[in-house]
Structure formats: structure tokens, C-alpha cells
Amino acid sequence: MKISVLVVDDELLIRKSLSKVLRARGYAVETASTGAEGLERVTAERPQVMILDMRLPDTDGLSVLRRVRQVDPLIQVIVITAFGDVQSAVEAMKLGACDFLRKPYEMEDIVLAVEAAGKQFRQATELDLYRRKAWKNFSGEEIIGRSPGITEVRQLIDKVVRSQATSVLITGESGTGKELVARAIHYRGDRAQAPLMEVNCSSFHENLLENELFGHEKGAFTDASEAKKGLVELCDGGTLFLDEVADMVLPTQAKLLRFIDQRQFKRVGGAQDISVDIRIVAATNRDLEADVRTGRFRGDLYFRLKVVSIHLPPLHERGDDILLLARHFTREFSRKFQKRFDDLSAPAQQLFASYRWPGNVRELRNVIERAVLLEDGERLEVEHLPPELAGRRVSSDDSIPLPTLAQMEADHISEVLRLTAGNKSRAARVLGISRQGLIEKLRRFRIEEVGGRQVS
Numbered sequence: 460m461k462i463s464v465l466v467v468d469d470e471l472l473i474r475k476s477l478s479k480v481l482r483a484r485g486y487a488v489e490t491a492s493t494g495a496e497g498l499e500r501v502t503a504e505r506p507q508v509m510i511l512d513m514r515l516p517d518t519d520g521l522s523v524l525r526r527v528r529q530v531d532p533l534i535q536v537i538v539i540t541a542f543g544d545v546q547s548a549v550e551a552m553k554l555g556a557c558d559f560l561r562k563p564y565e566m567e568d569i570v571l572a573v574e575a576a577g578k579q580f581r582q583a584t585e586l587d588l589y590r591r592k593a594w595k596n597f598s599g600e601e602i603i604g605r606s607p608g609i610t611e612v613r614q615l616i617d618k619v620v621r622s623q624a625t626s627v628l629i630t631g632e633s634g635t636g637k638e639l640v641a642r643a644i645h646y647r648g649d650r651a652q653a654p655l656m657e658v659n660c661s662s663f664h665e666n667l668l669e670n671e672l673f674g675h676e677k678g679a680f681t682d683a684s685e686a687k688k689g690l691v692e693l694c695d696g697g698t699l700f701l702d703e704v705a706d707m708v709l710p711t712q713a714k715l716l717r718f719i720d721q722r723q724f725k726r727v728g729g730a731q732d733i734s735v736d737i738r739i740v741a742a743t744n745r746d747l748e749a750d751v752r753t754g755r756f757r758g759d760l761y762f763r764l765k766v767v768s769i770h771l772p773p774l775h776e777r778g779d780d781i782l783l784l785a786r787h788f789t790r791e792f793s794r795k796f797q798k799r800f801d802d803l804s805a806p807a808q809q810l811f812a813s814y815r816w817p818g819n820v821r822e823l824r825n826v827i828e829r830a831v832l833l834e835d836g837e838r839l840e841v842e843h844l845p846p847e848l849a850g851r852r853v854s855s856d857d858s859i860p861l862p863t864l865a866q867m868e869a870d871h872i873s874e875v876l877r878l879t880a881g882n883k884s885r886a887a888r889v890l891g892i893s894r895q896g897l898i899e900k901l902r903r904f905r906i907e908e909v910g911g912r913q914v915s
């Protein structure tokens with residue numbers, strides 16, 4: 460694809476020289492001498508990269524930039540500012556310009572900037588296409604599995620989508636499909652046209668999450684130069700997906716609880732109550748009930764969230780689902796990478812069925828993606844799979860410098876004895892074995908001296 464560049468500058472000489480240099484590098488170049496003409500061309504021709512002089516005869520560059528971003532947020536805009544005009548460079552970057560150059564600039568700098576912008580455009584388009592596809596295809600995104608556990612999950616989803624506002628708590632180990640279920644609840648229900656907003660509660664510091672969720676008013680804190688809507692407000696009518704909800708700090712939990720009870724909230728620093736209609740879907744791979752017992756998580760919030768709770772069993776407990784999923788992913792990646800794989804060999808199937816899958820469905824998917832990408836054939840063979848699946852040794856060399864289990868056990872016992880100052884009863888408790896059991900192990904491993912002291 461030839462990248463097209465639009466040059467907006469009122470100086471004829473600049474337009475001419477830039478066109479010449481860029482055309483010589485294989486770009487398609489258009490020019491415009493005013494802001495109005497530039498905007499016209501953007502709308503009509505959809506260039507991929509725009510070089511925009513901030514100082515124009517009819518209007519200022521910033522307002523052109525603002526309009527361009529509205530017309531087509533994917534266009535990469537490089538702005539040219541007058542020497543010393545730091546302020547508009549900063550403003551332009553805030554408005555989403557991809558780069559800026561100061562006058563006077565070297566031709567080579569422009570060429571480099573255009574090259575980088577072209578690359579960014581390609582990436583942005585791919586991402587955008589991908590996102591749109593992800594949205595469109597969702598109703599077809601299947602939850603694979605016929606095991607009792609997954610059948611129950613599917614039935615619960617069907618029930619939940621029929622009730623508009625019920626909160627749902629999704630639990631399960633990492634990679635078991637919690638996000639997939641959250642998306643199913645949103646896209647299969649009546650809220651599908653409204654947004655699904657996702658927030659990972661562990662990626663925000665303390666009250667930043669509160670700000671992200673509920674927004675703030677102008678001047679609420681030092682950096683708040685403008686009012687900002689939070690996710691709760693932005694997804695009105697839709698679904699708020701609180702991922703890793705166990706990591707929410709207690710003050711934010713209190714705010715969330717109040718919001719769930721009243722279905723309204725105040726922006727940070729705001730006085731006005733704002734009402735919204737959203738469904739809350741929360742997910743965690745922790746034992747929230749245990750967190751409630753230890754006081755890390757509010758019990759009242761826990762019960763509000765788990766009006767319906769959906770548990771995703773670990774993959775190794777799903778029986779034949781493992782093979783259904785494996786086949787499904789094999790075909791998916793074969794299509795994607797244009798390979799011929801369409802099933803697993805019998806030994807590979809056995810391996811899949813007996814492996815423990817600590818990373819659950821995500822791990823299974825990754826294993827297959829990698830195998831299909833790197834190997835060729837019609838059936839995935841054991842040799843195509845990573846060695847840890849078979850518990851195969853990483854190398855056939857027996858001299859790998861790793862301790863045996865017995866050595867590790869002996870070392871661990873010594874360490875615990877050292878920490879308990881040689882007190883066998885305490886050490887046994889720490890190790891979870893009987894005192895007699897410990898004494899036997901000491902004899903077997905010939906552990907005598909502990910930290911220079913005689914074992915008591």
C-alpha cells in the first residue's frame with residue numbers, strides 16, 4: 460500500500476520542496492495552502508499522514524488538527540511549529556498529533572517523521588480493524604465445552620442475560636475464561652448496543668481507580684484541569700466489567716457499594732448526584748470469601764456482587780472438553796496461519812488429557828498457537844508440543860545441575876529447623892507432619908546439626 464501524505468502549508472516553496480522529496484521516496488503527495496482546503500482534502504481523500512503547519516492564513520493549526528481528529532482519528536498528523544512556540548507543540552500532542560517539528564527543519568527529519576507516521580498508521584488501522592472485527596464477531600465467539608461444569612456456566616449465562624441489572628461474580632483460576640463469560644453476558648443480552656467497559660482493578664493505584672470509575676470535576680485535584688467522565692458514566696445502559704475485583708482498595712469498595720445500593724454517584728469533587736443504569740460483572744481468581752474473612756474485602760460488597768455467581772472449573776477437571784478445545788484451536792490457528800493441521804494424533808490427545816494445565820484454557824490455546832505456527836503437518840504430534848507437557852526432560856543430559864526431590868526436601872527441613880531454632884515440635888507443625896514423621900526424615904536424610912546447634 461502506498462502511503463499518502465497531505466502537506467498543508469501556506470508557503471508555495473515548502474509545498475513544492477516537500478512534495479518533491481516525499482514523492483522521490485515513494486509517497487503519494489497532495490498539498491493544500493489553507494486550513495479550509497486542508498480539511499476538504501482530508502474529508503475527500505483520507506490521506507494517511509498529514510503534515511500540518513500550525514500557522515495558517517485562514518485559521519490556526521490547532522483547530523484544524525481538532526477537526527481532522529474528529530473526521531478521522533486514524534490519520535497521523537505531524538505538526539510544524541514556529542521556532543520557540545513550545546505551547547502549540549504541547550497542545551498539538553495533547554490533541555493527538557503523532558509528532559512535531561520546529562522550523563527550520565531538515566528535510567531528512569521530515570522524511571523520518573513521515574516514515575514513522577506511516578508505520579503508526581498501519582498499526583493503528585490493524586488494531587482498529589481487529590477491534591471492529593472482535594465486536595462484530597462476538598455473537599459467534601463460542602464458549603466451547605460439554606462438561607457438566609461448562610454446561611452449568613452456559614445455563615447461568617442464559618438466565619443472567621434475561622435479567623437486566625443483576626450483578627454477577629465470575630470466579631475461576633487464571634485463564635479459565637472469565638473474561639469470555641463477561642463478554643457473553645454483555646453481548647448476548649439487551650445491553651449489547653451499549654458499551655461494555657472493562658477495568659482491571661489491580662492496575663490502578665489507590666484512589667486512581669476511584670477516579671477512573673467515577674470521574675472527576677474540574678479542579679477536584681491539582682491535575683484536574685478539566686472535568687472527566689468516569690467509566691460508570693460512560694457505560695450507561697451497558698455493562699461494567701470489574702476484573703480482578705479483589706484488588707480494589709477498601710475506600711473504593713465503599714464507594715462502589717454506595718453506588719450499587721443507590722444506582723447513583725458523585726464525580727470526585729462533585730456535588731451533583733448522577734444516576735446511571737448499568738450491570739456490574741466482577742471477576743476474580745482469588746478466594747473472595749477468604750478475603751472477606753480476613754477483612755481485605757467488604758462482606759456487604761461481596762454479597763451485592765455475587766447475586767449470581769458463576770464458577771469456571773479448572774481445565775483439567777473438564778474431561779473431554781480439553782480435546783474439544785484443542786481441536787477447536789487447532790482449526791482456528793490453521794486457518795489463521797494457513798496450515799493444514801486439523802486434529803491431534805492419538806498420543807498427543809493422551810498427553811493433553813493427562814496434563815494438569817496450570818494456565819488453563821489460555822495455556823492450551825498458546826501451546827496450540829505456537830505448534831501450528833512453527834510446525835507442519837495434518838496432525839499435531841507429541842514432538843510438536845513443548846517438553847513440559849510430557850514432563851519430558853528439557854535435555855537428555857542427566858548431568859543437569861538440579862537437585863533431586865530428596866535433596867530439596869532435606870534442604871527445606873534443615874531450613875525450617877534453623878528458623879525454629881531446632882525445635883522439632885514447632886518445625887513439624889510448620890512442615891505439616893507429625894513430630895515422629897520429622898524424626899524419621901531426620902534419620903533418613905542424616906540431618907543432625909542445625910545452624911551449628913544440636914537438634915533438640
Ligand SMILES: Nc1ncnc2c1ncn2[C@@H]1O[C@H](COP(=O)(O)OP(=O)(O)OP(=O)(O)O)[C@@H](O)[C@H]1O
Binds near residue numbers: 633636639
Ligand atoms: N470455554 C472456552 N471456549 C473457547 N475459548 C475459551 C474458553 N475459555 C477460555 N477461552 C479462551 O482462553 C483465553 C483465556 O480466557 P480469558 O481471558 O477469558 O481467561 P480469564 O479467566 O479472564 O483469565 P485471567 O484470570 O488470567 O484474566 C481466551 O483467549 C479465551 O477466548
Ligand SMILES: [Mg+2]
Binds near residue numbers: 637638702
Ligand atoms: Mg481475564
